[in-house]
Amino acid sequence: MAICLILLLMNLLAFALMGIDKAKAKAGAWRIPEKTLFLVTALFGGLGGTAGMYFFRHKTKHWYFKYGFPALLLVQLVLLTVILPKLL
Structure with missing residues (x-):
């Protein structure tokens, strides 16, 4: 259950950060660093980052x-469907 919550939050965060950065880019404002976008996406926010x-x-x-x-x-x-079930 905790894993599902973490996945949901990371994906929502990644999706939101892409939207926020796009809005900031259009406004010419301070931007979210690319490494931050990649970090959140790499920390199990892949679906949200890609969708965003x-x-x-x-x-x-x-x-x-x-x-x-x-x-x-x-x-x-792959990690969630192949490796994680073997660890649980």
Whole structure:
């Protein structure tokens, strides 16, 4: 149950950060560092980060986001479906 809550929160945070950064970019305001976006996405926010990237059309022209976020999501799915059940 705690794992589900952590996953939900990390994905919501990743999605929200993509939207916030897009709004800040349009306004010419201070931006969220790219390493922060990647860190939250890498810490099991892969689905939210990837969904946010395409929903807000943000960072889709940067190859390291375009391919990096889905790659992180794939790794997270493997960890959650293959490795985690063996540990529990």
